[in-house]
Amino acid sequence: MTDRPGTDLVPSVTDPIVTSAIVEAPTVRAAPTVSRSRRVARAVIPPLVLLAAVIGVWYYVHRFVLSQRRKFVLPYPHDVVRVGFLEWDNLSELLEATWSSTRVAAIGLFLAILLGVAVATLMSQAKIIERAMFPMLVALQAIPILAIVPLITFWLGTGQNARVLVCVIISFFPIVLNTLFGLLGADGGLHDLVTLHRGDRWTRLRKVMFPSALPAMFAGLRISAGLSVVGAIVGDFFFGRGDVGIGQRIKQYSLNSNYNHQLFAAVIIASMMGIIVFLLFGALQSAVIGKWHDSKSGGGR
Template sequence: MKSRLAAILPPLAVLTAAIGIWYLASNVLISEDRRFLLPSPDAVVQIAFLDPANLSELLAGLALSAQVAMVGLGLAIVIGLALAILMSQARWLERSLFPYAVVLQTIPILALVPLFGYWFGFGFESRVLTCVLIALFPIVANTLFGLRSVDRSLHDLFTLHSAGRLTRLFKLQLPAALPAIFTGLRISAGASVIGAIVGDFFFQQGPSGIGQLIYVYPRRLESEMLFGAVILASLFGLAVFWLFGVLSRRVTAWHESQQRPESPPLPANV
């Protein structure tokens, strides 16, 4: 119970302080004629979340953006793992492919988004492609790092037993690289949500995702709905990040237990 309280109370205290500062800013620091720029938390809850029509609009936009983010993340996982495994098998492949993965990470995605619209249309495919490009590099980099970081003595042991390349990959490298792989997945999970919102924000055609709503609400001066859309998008990103964190702890628990040093034996008279 103490450990749970220690984990819950600090972020809860920060959240309470943030809401208090929000109330202070919206009700005291901002003049009454400008309070539409920063509505109070209770106004956001009342208009964005307690009004059924407004809430249904927000949830429909979130559902579309979530679909784009999950499809993009799934494709990024498949492509990223395949590229990292391929590069880990030969240095010349890593030298040939990894620089382009770095270049892909450094190119401003916002500059490419209009091109995707011209080439592939302004629908679902272009939004998914935006997610893939944003989420791809963390998976490639972390997976390659994990595959390359296996203890050399373990490689020597597999060589001693005449293990083939596939046996070495599936029984040694991939299991040892799981913590690094899931670190990349957690980073990419949040990045895919950002990619879905960026795609919605710029592709102003078709069904409205949460990014399109974030684009539209300021132009209507609907600040309560804007804050509601931002809060929902943030909560979805946190949920995806938390889900991969839980999955990481479940999958890599054995790895962490092996890394812990054994406690020294107690004396016989204890």
């Protein structure tokens, strides 16, 4: 039986040469799904482990490093909790001070956001404006608060308004810097598309620059949120009139060794304030741009 004409010219798939030339298509594997409980564990367990290590070092230093005469400098953690948080008179005093500092920090941060975004937007519209304003902003950021306390006292007195101004000065610069970086980092192709459709300056800002700037803006907000808490506490040290803030309590407790437990409790509360506002703006960032930003950045680690 004869083969059909031309069949000897068609290579068989079983031929070794042909077999070696066949390349299998890459298998697309779905990314492994991580359960919600595992994600929570990954986020919570490392900080808790580090906190436990810090507390362990704290106990060790008090027990074995400090002499009996100096143990009051670093009291046991459980004594700090008992005196500072479980005795209602001390706790209520700290809570009132915390509320006062929180209010000052919130007002200062709100004003810093409004002013910072407005200044960054103005600087993004013209290079000459950016060149004119940026050195002044850097100079303002570099001035120590202590150096301008007399001026602030002369302008606003020593009450809550002076403390709010300190918060604005401290938390203003990161908002401007990050917002400006985000506005200027918008994709050039999107700018060309707006130009092609004869979009005006407002359309360019609303549809291209601000959406592109959101990740950088939230990074600046998270930094400034913590700095606003620092500003509220620092302002308490310099301006003592009006409602007593957590900074004034820290200053009061530091002057008397009998209040060491309350001093550590006040420092812990001040630290918790910074952590809470940082996490709050992180959650806000995830709610506003979380999924879009994760897809752009590759999903994170």
